[in-house]
Amino acid sequence: MATTKRRFSFFNASMYAILTVAAAVVLIPTFWMVSTAFKSNEEVMVSPPAWIPDHPTFDSFIRIWKDYPFLDYFLNSVLVVVASTVITIVFSALAGYGASRFKFRGKGTFLSFLLVTQMFPSIMLLIPFYKVLKTFGLIDSQWGLIVVYIAFAIPMCTWMMLGFFQGIPRELDEAAMIDGCSQIRTFVQIILPLSLPGLAATAIYSFLIGWNEYMFAFILVTTETLKTLPVGIGQLNGYYKVVWNDMMAASIISSLPLIVLFLFMQKYFISSLTAGAVKQ
């Protein structure tokens, strides 16, 4: 008995050791980002580098708003991503509900098509989009990006909503219909309120897709004041003089919304994401 217990705690200790190493591999780069953001211009260019800045300063965080159109980038990202997320959620929730509650011809094809879309190299869409948006005068506009991000998010979001609706008993729908609710009222008034966690998780996924997207935003938008955060930050990289502390400050700010969203929603998020991805 005593030996098994000791062996067990040795086992536990080694599990913690592995977790600690893995956490360090994640946290050290993250720490380096934060540390750099608080360094002064002089201290960034010191070799060997200091882990912790001697004179921590908020200068970088102030400069990014003052010296660059960072506020524009930020607001553009918010606008594009919120708009595309709202539309994605409405369409995916409807489609997920439809596919979870009804049989109809082409349903299998529809669901497989959603999976197949994950196999396209998105660069395949970039050239046609570039041309089509150019034809319609939508290049260099936020509408173009909104449209692109909807197309990217709908497939996975529909799978996620489908997985979520399948977990809600059909008896609820049937009871509501017997009470005289129409199909759409049943969906909106009975099922949707029950699916709020799933909707929130799906919204995060859609938000994440748009918030992080770089390639399309880089090509489709050229006006400085219309660019999104990833493109704006990426640009700081290209100039002859690379200002690492400003870039890291901008990186932190652009990462925060997702991290905060995720911390609040992580339980629902992971289960919904996997319900969609795995229960095919």
Added chain:
Amino acid sequence: MLSSKSGFKGIWFILPAVLTLLVLITYPLIYGAYISFFDTNLITKWNFEGFRYYKEIFSNTEFLSRIILTLHYTVWVVAGHFVIGLGLSLILNMKLKGITVFRVILILPWLFPEVVVGLLWKWLFNPLYGLFNSVLMGWGIIDDPVSWLGDEKTAFVAVIVVSIWKGFPMVMMLILAGLQSISEDVYEAAKIDGCNRNKAFRFVTLPALMPVLLVTIILDTVWWFKHFTMIWILTQGGPGNATNVVSIDIFKQAFEFFNFGKASAMAILVFFVCWLMGYGYRRLLGNGDD
């Protein structure tokens, strides 16, 4: 039953999504295939070339070598994701104290935008002021600063390391959710039948996890095969062609050399490679019942 005569109503629910995807995915894909037959600047010049670009692509080994480089990259990245993701998810699935803290920390890389990850690691790898060289020199592993992203030999490895760092949380999360769906009872039964920890893993966990592993490995392979952003930020495909994976090659072909027809033809071929990989995996690992 609800579904018996509601065939038509179901269509109404999926219609908005279907229309959107038809207009925004199917149409552009077909249009992309169309562009691949033309020598075009997408505005005024549309010279029909037939299969010229496809012939061009196959007539030399350049494209093939890009594909091989990309496969090489993908194999390492996906293998890294699976070793780390499976290992960590097995640990995170145990009932250890404080495990939630580790779970949140380990998901972090996935939450950073790709551009941010690319820039952060570019800074870590900085030859003069980067943390990476400083630590390695402090430990006496290297004597002089190494230009990790500027050297053909190291750039490829560096890009793989960053891609593994960024992508393992996704694999970890998916497998973890798969693990959590296996019921305790099965393990109890296995224990009674005399399975130890290793045997339980082999005969209970792995088979139950197979569908999750299959989907995850297909998605992960395809995602990373077509990866663009981080490599673009880190090296732009260089030095030389050391990290010039297909999506970067296509991007340059289109938006640096304005060779839209050829770039489209390459993209079509990449789609077939992705599709073949998915098909191959399903044949190899599963029974393809989706």
